Amino acid sequence: MSDPTDPFFEPYDRDQIAYGDVPSAPLAAYLDQVDCSGQAIDLGAGAGRDTIELAKAGFHVTAVDLSPRGAERIRQRAEAAGVGSRVQTCVANVCDHEIQPDAFDAICATTVLDHLPADDARRVWNRMMAGLRNGGVVYVEVHTTEDPGSDRWPGSQSDAPQSETAAAVVNYFAPNQLAGWATEEASALRILRYEERLEWDYTHGPEHLHGKAILLAVKTGAHPPWYGQPVAFPRRGA
Numbered sequence: 001m002s003d004p005t006d007p008f009f010e011p012y013d014r015d016q017i018a019y020g021d022v023p024s025a026p027l028a029a030y031l032d033q034v035d036c037s038g039q040a041i042d043l044g045a046g047a048g049r050d051t052i053e054l055a056k057a058g059f060h061v062t063a064v065d066l067s068p069r070g071a072e073r074i075r076q077r078a079e080a081a082g083v084g085s086r087v088q089t090c091v092a093n094v095c096d097h098e099i100q101p102d103a104f105d106a107i108c109a110t111t112v113l114d115h116l117p118a119d120d121a122r123r124v125w126n127r128m129m130a131g132l133r134n135g136g137v138v139y140v141e142v143h144t145t146e147d148p149g150s151d152r153w154p155g156s157q158s159d160a161p162q163s164e165t166a167a168a169v170v171n172y173f174a175p176n177q178l179a180g181w182a183t184e185e186a187s188a189l190r191i192l193r194y195e196e197r198l199e200w201d202y203t204h205g206p207e208h209l210h211g212k213a214i215l216l217a218v219k220t221g222a223h224p225p226w227y228g229q230p231v232a233f234p235r236r237g238a
Helices: 009-013 026-033 049-059 069-080 118-131 179-184
Strands: 038-042 059-065 087-091 102-110 132-143 191-201 209-220
Touching: 009 069, 026 049, 026 132, 026 209, 038 049, 038 118, 049 059, 049 069, 049 087, 049 102, 059 069, 059 118, 102 118, 118 132, 179 191, 179 209
Parallel strands: 038 059, 038 102, 059 087, 102 132
Antiparallel strands: 132 209, 191 209
């Protein structure tokens, strides 16, 4: 079965859904340590691995993605996890989805800004920053030029296997580019964790390599009870 109007239908229609059901580790570690409530938005939510984790933590989550099949799987997963009442899906291009200013306590964008042309990615980032409430958390992952799918050095020189969906990535981030956005005064963020790394991916298709930049940050002024990821020296008995 396929759907020519849904470019990600087949990966999300599999019995073993592409990208798995394990949430992004830094986001999960933050949610496990900090009391969470309010409104969240998951941009480019896919089949919902981070959406469900946000909902389990106590957020009411709007999951936005281009894929109708992905939205169906999110609703199925949310019901199975007992958080169906806290998850709303929206089938839309994130470029077209309106993010109201000062509306969200958590914003997640896992490998979506790299699926947008550079100018569009920047516009979406600016809307994300405007939409994040004081004390709110933002989690972002992007593919970098270290990725074997990149058309720029050094990824372009790599002979490591590429993702089956590498063609969907159109905007590989340069070293420190995401960190630069996060440290701009207008972003008003306090970085909790930033990392650029290579990682092997076994969650969909044949194993392949990625170059990733990963950001976890809170709106300036927030000082959450954060002990790192993995947790380092928490208070005894906590």
